[in-house]
Structure formats: C-alpha cells, structure tokens
Amino acid sequence: MKIDEAREVRTTCPYCGVGCGVLAKVAADGQTAVRGDPDHPANFGRLCSKGSALAETIDLDGRLLYPEIHGRRTDWDEALDLVASTFSRTIAEHGRDAVAFYVSGQLLTEDYYVANKLMKGFIGSANIDTNSRLCMASSVAGHRRAFGSDTVPGSYEDLELADLIVLVGSNLAWCHPVLYQRIAAAREKRPDMKVVLVDPRRTMTADIADMHLAIAPDGDVALFTGLLAYLGQHNALDRTYITAHTSGFGQALFAASALDLAGVAAATGLGEDELVRFYSLFAATAKTVTVYSQGVNQSSSGTDKVNAIINCHLATGRIGKPGAGPFSVTGQPNAMGGREVGGLANMLAAHMEIENPEHRDRVQRFWSAPTVAENPGLKAVEMFQAVADGRIKALWIMATNPVDSMPDADAVEAAIKACPFVVVSDVLAKTDTVRHAHVRLPAAAWGEKDGSVTNSERRISRQRAFLPVPGEARADWWIVDEVAKRMGFAEAFSHPSPAEIFAEHAALSAFENDGARDFDIGAYAGVDAEDYDALVPFQWPAPSPGTPLWPAGHLPLKGGDRMSPPISPIADVAEKALQGKLPISPLEGEMAGRPEGGAWRRPEVKSSRFFASGGFYTPDRKARFIAIRPTIETRTSPDHPLVLNTGRVRDHWHTMTRTGKSPRLSQHLAEPFAEIHPLDAQHFGIGDADIVSVSTADGEVLVRALVTARQRPGSVFVPMHWTDQFSARARVDALVAPITDAVSGQPASKHVAARVERFAAVAFGFAMLAERPASIDADYWSLARCTAGWRLELALKAGRDWPGFAASLFGADALGETLAYHDVAGGHYRFARFAGSRLTGALYLAPRPVAVSRSWAVEQLSADHADRRGRLAIVAGRPGGNSVDRGAVVCSCFGVGANQIAEAVRGGCVSVEAIGATLHAGTNCGSCRAEIRTIIEARRLHAAE
Structure with missing residues (x-):
C-alpha cells in the first residue's frame, strides 16, 4: 500500500x-x-x-519480516512447501490427529475461518483450539447448556438502561474501560442506578460500586445458587416465564437449596447481612444486568458459575429485555468471531455442533469437503499435553504465545521444544514461543491487514489496513490458504481476498438455517469487494430477507462464482450509515439489496436482543435450568497457605508483544508485582517494594511486593503479562497447575495454592539506558520502554564488581565519560555515562529499594546535559531546584503523575472533575479516575491531621 x-x-x-x-x-x-x-x-x-x-x-522494531527455517532466511515457497509436506507426511504416517493448530482471538474472522475449514473439513481432525479457551470457554459451555446455543442475549445499551448492574469477577475499570465509562456516565445521569462488585480484590472498579462483596475464591457458585434459593423463598420469580419458556426449574431450585444462608456465608466468606442486602436488591430490581468475565470463567467450576448466574436471570424472566440479562464480556478482540467460525476444538463453524451428525453432514456438503471431524478435538491444555507425550508431532501456532500464557507454562515450553515440527506464524521475531519454532512465518500486523472482528455484543466490524505490509509479511488467511493448496486442497482454498472468505462464512451461516440456528448473517452472503470495503458495524443475527439464501441441498458453485440470489447491503447504504443518515445496523433500518428481480426489499426487523419471548435453540425451544449443587473448594495447605489469583493490569495486554513497545503504557506499572494484604505481608516479613518469591507446586516467580488493603487477606494477585523478554523470572502462568473445568476445559487461573517469601537481596538497583542491554547479570530484573530508551529494575543476592556491572549495562565498548559516586560503607553506588551532552546510561544501587524519582530520571535520557554541573543532579538521582518531578504516572493518556495531582489538590482541586479541568487527567479513557480520587482523599486526610 x-x-x-x-x-x-x-x-x-x-x-x-x-x-x-x-x-x-x-x-x-x-x-x-x-x-x-x-x-x-x-x-x-x-x-x-x-x-x-x-x-x-506499529513500528517495525523487532518485526519478523521474512520466512525462516531453523533460523535461516528463506523464501515463501520453500517455507510453505516444508509446512505442507511435513503436515501431509505426518498425517500419512501417524494419522490426522497427530497434527494440531493452536490459534488465537487476535486472528481476524477470515483467518480463523480458513484455519478451521482446513483442519476440520480437509485434514479431518478437530485438533484446532484457541487461546480463547483460556478466557471464555466456560461462557460458551454455559450458554450452550442453558440456551442450546452460544448466544449472548443482550447489548451494551443494556448497561445504560439497567437499574442494577452486578459485576462478577470483572475489573471493568481496567480491563474494559470504555464499558466502565459508559456505566459511569449512565450512573451520573441516573444516580438511582446501583452497582454491585463481586470480586476478591477491591479493584479500581469498586470506585463506582455501591456494594463490594469480597468473595472467597470460587465462592461464586454458592453465591448465585444461594440467590436462586432466596428468590424462590421470597416469591421473587417470574412463574409465567418459567412455565412458558424453561424446563428443569424444580430440580435447579432443589439443588440450590442445599445450603442455607449460613452455609452460603461460609462458602463465600461473606457475612449473612451482606448476602441479604445483595439478594434483596437483586430480587427487587427488575432491570438487572449481570456482567461477568474471567473471575467467573477461569475456574474449575466456571461453567457451573455461568449457569448459576443464568439460572437467576431465567427464574426472574430478566433476559432479552432492555436493561436485563446475563452478559459475558470477552477479553480478546475476536474471541466472538472465533466462536462463530468454530475455532474451538469442540465446535463446528456457524455455531453448529461437532457431535451432531446432521450438522457435520451440512458443513461437509457446504464445503464440498472430503470429510468432517466426527469428534471434538483436544482442548488447549490437553493439546499441549499431547504434544508433550508425542501424540501430536506437528504443531502450527498462530498469533499467540503459549509459552507464557498457558497454565503449567514451563511444561508447555518443554513440550514445544521437544515437538518434532513446530510452525509459528507471528508478527515479532523474538517471543518466548517463536524462539522454539522450526519454521517462522511473518504475519501482517494490525494496521496492515484486512478482515472483520466480532465484539462482546455480537457486533461485527471491519479491521481495515492503513499501512503497507512490510518486508515479506503476509495475511494469516493467505498463509493458511497457501499451505492448504500445497496439501492438495486448492479448489477449496483459492480465495482472492478476505471479502470472498467473509461471503463464504456468511453463506454457511444461512445454509439450511431458516431460523433453526442463532448465528445467521446471510444478508452478507453476496458481499463483493466493494461492499465489503464499505461494510459498517452491524449486530447479528442479520439473515437474508425473505426466503433462506441457500435452498436445501444447493451448494456454492466452484471457483469464484457465487450463487444467486445474492442479497447484499451496497456501498451507498454503508456510506449513508457512516454519515448518520441511516442506523449503523442494517437490521435497525432499511437495507438496500440486489435480489434477482432487481427490486428493493425491506428485511424482517429483528431485535438486537434474544430470548425475551423464549425461542431458545434447544429441541423443545425452551431454556434449560441447570441443577447445580454448591460446593466449598479448598486448595491451600500449610506449605502453600495463600491463594494466587492472576489477571491483567490497566495499560498492558496479554504478553506485551504490542503494549511493550509503548513507553507511555509502561509508565503506570513498569514491573511485575504481587499484591499482598498488609496482614499477610506482616506475617511473612515482607515490606512494601521488597522483592518476593511467589511459588506453587509448579514453579516460582520473583516480583515486586505491593502491599495494599485492596487485596483480600489470604490471597495474592500477580499479573499475567511479563515474559522472559521483559523480566528475569516473572512468567506467572508457570505457577498455574493444568486444572481445568470438566465441561469447558478452561483452566483455573485464579485459584492456585501458593506461598510467598521475601527474596533476600543484598543490593537493589535502578537504571535508565539509551540502548537495551545485551545481557543482565542479576537475580531479579525487569525492563520497560521509556521515551528515549529503557528503564531497568534490579535485585541481586550477592554483590558484584559494581563498576564492571555498570559497564556491562551501559555497553563495555561504548565511548563516553562516566561520573560515579561510591559509599562503600553504606552500600550506595551511582554511575552516569555521557556521550557528549547526551546521557547514555545511569545506574543507582542501594541495600534497599532505590529511592530515585523514576519519572524524572527516565526523562533525562532525552534531555541535554551540556552543563557539566547539572550532571551532578543525575548522579544524585533527584531534580535540581528548577526541575519538576511529576511522580509516578497515574494518567497514561496525558502522562500526569501523582505529584502533579497532589499539587493540584493543594491548590484547591478537590474533585476528579477539577483535576481533569486543570491537568486533563482522567478525561480520556477515565480508567485512572479511581486512582485520582484516592490521591484526593489521601490529601484530605493528611490535611485534616
């Protein structure tokens, strides 16, 4: 381009x-x-x-720009030929289940579609699973058990219409900030709206909560079965809805009544008065939305948690109505798109079931495939166990980093290293997974590729290219198509562009559907390149107007021809929608089409919500209550007395392959940490900012201690993002046992028995460096981008030759002048190297965590230091009289620090809004508003003393 x-x-x-x-x-x-x-x-x-x-x-630093075989640069033909021939030979010698694809919610729908089509329809195995298994498989399983389909009933609009929002296992303020701000804005307009947060941690989301239930790990099943029992006891049921549209209510209510209120309190760690206040609020509020995320899904009882929540909504008829319903919010941009195309090992494309012979036959006929996998494939944890024991001998990993993100991550890495043939398609040349690939295939990145994604409310949007594809990188769908051609399937994988793949995907959704399946975007089955380019965001279902698009038994023509009648929204309508002249979704207004006769037709208008009047996708079209008996699960022991909970932070994403490039995003939390309650910290002899070892039966990490009362006593939280690329020993998923939910196969990443110990460091260090060091000889280190280089935190168990250590970080061969300060008796050492007027590196060492203003220090890498006297401030580690120390960054969007906010409070800004008006902090994404409020309150308390 x-x-x-x-x-x-x-x-x-x-x-x-x-x-x-x-x-x-x-x-x-x-x-x-x-x-x-x-x-x-x-x-x-x-x-x-x-x-x-x-x-x-979006820079090209670290990009994988050409194919490689065993680290040797090659061309696409050699690389693709090797992949295709090795997979084909492996299948011939060991069977189709000896190969596997591990894919990602980072893929676009078109990429996902062709990968699933190749594995399930042409290789004939279901050994394709996705990293979305790690974040929302329990929601899928719960939906399918209750609704007969993986259907999210509501829309984001419901968050603004609800009178009560229950956030369960969701730190919405940090993990889905835009939805959090929609709720916050709605609450400002309607102060009577109530918000309840159910989370072991008092996260920043608690800032808008009227009630925080600091639930015990995995207490959610007991909480919501207890709620169902309470609803039954207090006649807060919609018996008309239950009778007309559901089955199994009696059994579910009986099972839920196994615990009385005292028993629920014991299982949840909550007080009986807390439970009654929550239960009575839920019972009295018709317009209730329950939003849940990884705290529900990432559990060995995740599917039961989902169904316990859904049971309560079915029992009260609060589903599919404005401002009411259970709502799963997904973690990845295209987790939903992957679900739609059958990216999970136990699903078929277009929400069809792999266990259903009629569905398999339908998909096989539509694809004209030689076979379709007859049984579910290996789910993620099972898949890598099969790699480890040799059942899987050829593995293709696309757009994900399982060496860091899978549970039992060290075992996963060992399995990949031992696998006879590993292919990785990725954007970066160096990740903890890419380093073990035999074949490395350069994939196009965001900004370079074209396709579509589906969000948590079933809205399909286009990702469009706006940058040229660098080097020899290619789109993932193109790579899969080319391998498929070389495996002998050229006729089915000759897509000239993603538009044709999307049209095929849409056509399959409508094929022999006629309202029998929830997922139907048949209105787009005739989309051409021009229409696809102009596609505006729309929610499914979006069926073709009138009769089913594909008559029974009618297959797509071979080659590039498309069947008639092609019903398609045209570019003119798309442009009008973008200009605000039409609603965004074609189903919310008039849609132009080109039926065979050339006449314009208005499609049937469907609600953007499901199930208000029943119509579930079970055989009897009724929702199924799932009988769930609450249990109390304990995994701790005297050797591992704490519960480890893993998750995300505000400004980083997954394994930092993208966010790690941004200096701005590394300012807020620049190193891995463990949140520990003050009582636990005191018990284990841990001080704030100490380095601690967090260990489980499966491994150990070294992270910074963050002592905070926001953490639940008895628990410790460690974020999932840090990898060997950014830290010495912080791959926290190496600590997570491969325990999974029996129904969904989703790992239990938030309930791991652990212990913490103070790491006995003799020296702590902080450095800022113009260049990334080639090696770091330290027991603990964490590296992060800053504006003109890198910042580095250090801790060491034994002393070093400190001048030599500094030289190794600065670059032993680098020219320049070094200033140094040594206090041998006190254990303080400081070094600063200058090349001309430019600071190229500084290192501060002390026997305790180094007291240097990080935000001020890293700015010195881009400052001019021609004044030799001013260089002494660098060695001192603090700004001179005319310099400003903004403090730790609170607002990443505008780079506003804690000291600046505190100064504004001293100057009379006593509200978050006033801080925003003065400093802009909190006025963009708003995810820092809770922290700003904390600083304001702290200053008020200080002033009152």
Whole structure:
C-alpha cells in the first residue's frame, strides 16, 4: 500500500472484546495518529489508554519480516512447501490427529475461518483450539447448556438502561474501560442506578460500586445458587416465564437449596447481612444486568458459575429485555468471531455442533469437503499435553504465545521444544514461543491487514489496513490458504481476498438455517469487494430477507462464482450509515439489496436482543435450568497457605508483544508485582517494594511486593503479562497447575495454592539506558520502554564488581565519560555515562529499594546535559531546584503523575472533575479516575491531621 496523501481510515481496536471503533489518520509522510471513532456504536469515540497509544506500537522494531527455517532466511515457497509436506507426511504416517493448530482471538474472522475449514473439513481432525479457551470457554459451555446455543442475549445499551448492574469477577475499570465509562456516565445521569462488585480484590472498579462483596475464591457458585434459593423463598420469580419458556426449574431450585444462608456465608466468606442486602436488591430490581468475565470463567467450576448466574436471570424472566440479562464480556478482540467460525476444538463453524451428525453432514456438503471431524478435538491444555507425550508431532501456532500464557507454562515450553515440527506464524521475531519454532512465518500486523472482528455484543466490524505490509509479511488467511493448496486442497482454498472468505462464512451461516440456528448473517452472503470495503458495524443475527439464501441441498458453485440470489447491503447504504443518515445496523433500518428481480426489499426487523419471548435453540425451544449443587473448594495447605489469583493490569495486554513497545503504557506499572494484604505481608516479613518469591507446586516467580488493603487477606494477585523478554523470572502462568473445568476445559487461573517469601537481596538497583542491554547479570530484573530508551529494575543476592556491572549495562565498548559516586560503607553506588551532552546510561544501587524519582530520571535520557554541573543532579538521582518531578504516572493518556495531582489538590482541586479541568487527567479513557480520587482523599486526610 503506497502512502502518497493524508487519509483517515475507519478500523477497529485490536485489544479487548469491547470492539471499539478507531480512526487511523496517516499523513503523507507516513506518520500515524489514532483516535476513537465517534460514529462507532461500541465506543462513540472513546478509547482506553491502550487504544489511545496504538500509534506507538506499529513500528517495525523487532518485526519478523521474512520466512525462516531453523533460523535461516528463506523464501515463501520453500517455507510453505516444508509446512505442507511435513503436515501431509505426518498425517500419512501417524494419522490426522497427530497434527494440531493452536490459534488465537487476535486472528481476524477470515483467518480463523480458513484455519478451521482446513483442519476440520480437509485434514479431518478437530485438533484446532484457541487461546480463547483460556478466557471464555466456560461462557460458551454455559450458554450452550442453558440456551442450546452460544448466544449472548443482550447489548451494551443494556448497561445504560439497567437499574442494577452486578459485576462478577470483572475489573471493568481496567480491563474494559470504555464499558466502565459508559456505566459511569449512565450512573451520573441516573444516580438511582446501583452497582454491585463481586470480586476478591477491591479493584479500581469498586470506585463506582455501591456494594463490594469480597468473595472467597470460587465462592461464586454458592453465591448465585444461594440467590436462586432466596428468590424462590421470597416469591421473587417470574412463574409465567418459567412455565412458558424453561424446563428443569424444580430440580435447579432443589439443588440450590442445599445450603442455607449460613452455609452460603461460609462458602463465600461473606457475612449473612451482606448476602441479604445483595439478594434483596437483586430480587427487587427488575432491570438487572449481570456482567461477568474471567473471575467467573477461569475456574474449575466456571461453567457451573455461568449457569448459576443464568439460572437467576431465567427464574426472574430478566433476559432479552432492555436493561436485563446475563452478559459475558470477552477479553480478546475476536474471541466472538472465533466462536462463530468454530475455532474451538469442540465446535463446528456457524455455531453448529461437532457431535451432531446432521450438522457435520451440512458443513461437509457446504464445503464440498472430503470429510468432517466426527469428534471434538483436544482442548488447549490437553493439546499441549499431547504434544508433550508425542501424540501430536506437528504443531502450527498462530498469533499467540503459549509459552507464557498457558497454565503449567514451563511444561508447555518443554513440550514445544521437544515437538518434532513446530510452525509459528507471528508478527515479532523474538517471543518466548517463536524462539522454539522450526519454521517462522511473518504475519501482517494490525494496521496492515484486512478482515472483520466480532465484539462482546455480537457486533461485527471491519479491521481495515492503513499501512503497507512490510518486508515479506503476509495475511494469516493467505498463509493458511497457501499451505492448504500445497496439501492438495486448492479448489477449496483459492480465495482472492478476505471479502470472498467473509461471503463464504456468511453463506454457511444461512445454509439450511431458516431460523433453526442463532448465528445467521446471510444478508452478507453476496458481499463483493466493494461492499465489503464499505461494510459498517452491524449486530447479528442479520439473515437474508425473505426466503433462506441457500435452498436445501444447493451448494456454492466452484471457483469464484457465487450463487444467486445474492442479497447484499451496497456501498451507498454503508456510506449513508457512516454519515448518520441511516442506523449503523442494517437490521435497525432499511437495507438496500440486489435480489434477482432487481427490486428493493425491506428485511424482517429483528431485535438486537434474544430470548425475551423464549425461542431458545434447544429441541423443545425452551431454556434449560441447570441443577447445580454448591460446593466449598479448598486448595491451600500449610506449605502453600495463600491463594494466587492472576489477571491483567490497566495499560498492558496479554504478553506485551504490542503494549511493550509503548513507553507511555509502561509508565503506570513498569514491573511485575504481587499484591499482598498488609496482614499477610506482616506475617511473612515482607515490606512494601521488597522483592518476593511467589511459588506453587509448579514453579516460582520473583516480583515486586505491593502491599495494599485492596487485596483480600489470604490471597495474592500477580499479573499475567511479563515474559522472559521483559523480566528475569516473572512468567506467572508457570505457577498455574493444568486444572481445568470438566465441561469447558478452561483452566483455573485464579485459584492456585501458593506461598510467598521475601527474596533476600543484598543490593537493589535502578537504571535508565539509551540502548537495551545485551545481557543482565542479576537475580531479579525487569525492563520497560521509556521515551528515549529503557528503564531497568534490579535485585541481586550477592554483590558484584559494581563498576564492571555498570559497564556491562551501559555497553563495555561504548565511548563516553562516566561520573560515579561510591559509599562503600553504606552500600550506595551511582554511575552516569555521557556521550557528549547526551546521557547514555545511569545506574543507582542501594541495600534497599532505590529511592530515585523514576519519572524524572527516565526523562533525562532525552534531555541535554551540556552543563557539566547539572550532571551532578543525575548522579544524585533527584531534580535540581528548577526541575519538576511529576511522580509516578497515574494518567497514561496525558502522562500526569501523582505529584502533579497532589499539587493540584493543594491548590484547591478537590474533585476528579477539577483535576481533569486543570491537568486533563482522567478525561480520556477515565480508567485512572479511581486512582485520582484516592490521591484526593489521601490529601484530605493528611490535611485534616
């Protein structure tokens, strides 16, 4: 793609499942700026800190730009021939289940579709699973058990219409900030709206909560079965809805009544008065939405948790109605798209069931496939266990980093290292997974590839390219197609562009459907390249008007021909929608089409919600209550007395392959940490900012201690993002046992028995460096980007030759002048190296965590230091009289620090809004507003003393 003039492209954010619209403006010189799309119905112009920093992550630093075989550069033909021939030979010698694909919610729907088609329909195995198994498989299983289909009933609009929002296992303020801000804005308009947070930690989401239930790990089943029993006891049921549209209520209510209120309190760790207040609020509030996320899903009882929540909504008829329903929010940009195309090992494309012979036959006929896998394949944890024991001998990993993100991560890494043939398609040349690949295939990145994604409310949006594809990188769908051709399946994998793949995907959704399946986007089965380019965001279902698009038994023609009648929204309508002249979704207004006779037809208008009047996708069209008996699960022991909970932080994403490139996103939390309650810290002899060992039966990490009362006593929280690329020993998923939910196969990443110990460091260090060091000889280290280089935290068990250690970090061969300060008796050492007027590195060492202003220090890498006297401030580690120390960054969007906020409070800003008006902090994504309020309250308390 040649850039010859400034232009702005509508695309979609590649982070979480909110699916925010993005406007990417590319200048004639190639400079890119990103802002929220005010017309996109998911975010209406808002972006979180990660989305706002997207332009900082699109450079080519570290990119994989050409195919490699055993580390040797090669061309695409040799690489693709080797992949195809090795997979084909492995299948011939060991059977089709000896190969596997492990894919990702980072893939676009078109990529996902062809990968699933190749594995399940042409190789004939279901050994394709996705990293989405790690985040939302329990929701899928719960939906299918209750509804007969993987259907999310509601829409984001319900969050604004509800009178009560129950957030369960969801730190919405940090993990889905745009949805959090939609709720916060709605609450400002309607102060009577209530919010309940159910979470072991008092996260920043608690800032808008009227009630925080600090539930015990995995206490959710007991909480919601107890709620169902309470609803029955207090006649708070919708018996008309239960009778007309559900089955199994009696058994579910009987099972839920196994624990009385005291028993529920014991199982949840909550007080009986707390339970009654929550239960009575739920019972009295008709317009209730229960939003749940990884705290529910990532559990060995995750599917039961989901169904316990759904049971309560079915029992009260609070489903599919404005402001009412259970709502699963997904963690990845295209987790939903993967579900739609059958990216999970136990599903078929278009929400069909792999166990159903009629569904298999339908998909096989549609694809004209030689076979379709007859049984579910290996789910993620099982898949890597099969790699380890040799059952899987050829593995293709696409757009994900399982060496860091899978439970039992060290065992997963060992399995990949031992696998006879590993292919990795990725964007970066160096990740903890890519380093073990025999074949490395360079994939196009966000901003370079075209396709579609589906967000948590079933809204399909386009990701559009606005940058040229660098080097020899290619789209993932193209790579899969080319391998399929070389395996002998050219006729079925000759897609000239993603538009044809999307049209095929849409056609399959409608094929022999006629309302029998929830997922139907048949209105787009005839989309051509022009229509696809102009596609506006729409929610499914979006069936073709009138009769089913594909008559029974009628197959797509071979080659590039499409069947008639092609019903398609045309570019003119898309443009009108973008201009606000039509609703965004074609189902919310008039849609133009081109039926055979050329006449315009209005399609049937369907609600953006499911199930208000029943119509479930079970054989009797009734929802199924699931009988769930609450249990109390304990995994701790005297050797491992704490519960480890893993999760996300505000400004980083997955394994930092994208966010790790942004200096702005590394300012807020620059190193891995463990949140520990003060009582536990005191018990284990741990001080704030100490380095601690967190260990389980499966491994150990070294992280910084963050002592905070926001953590539940008896628990410790460690984020999942840090890898061997950014830290010495912080791959926290190496600590997580491969325990999974029996129904969904989703790992239990939030309830792991652990212990913490103080790491006995003799020296702590902090450094800022213009260049990334080639090696770091330290027991603990954590590296993060800053504006003009890198920042580095250190801890060591034994002393070093400190001048030599400094030289190794600065680069032993680098020229320049070094200033040094040594206090041998006190154990303090400081070094600063200058090349001309430029600071190239500084190192501070002390027997305790180093007291240096990090935000001020890293700014010195981009400052001029011609004044030799001013260089002494660098060695001192603190700003001179005319310099400003903004303090630890609180607002990443505008780079506002804690000291600046505190100073503004001293100057009279006594509200979050006043701070925003003065410093802009909290006025973009808003995810820092809770922290700003904490600083304001702390200053008030200090002033009152």
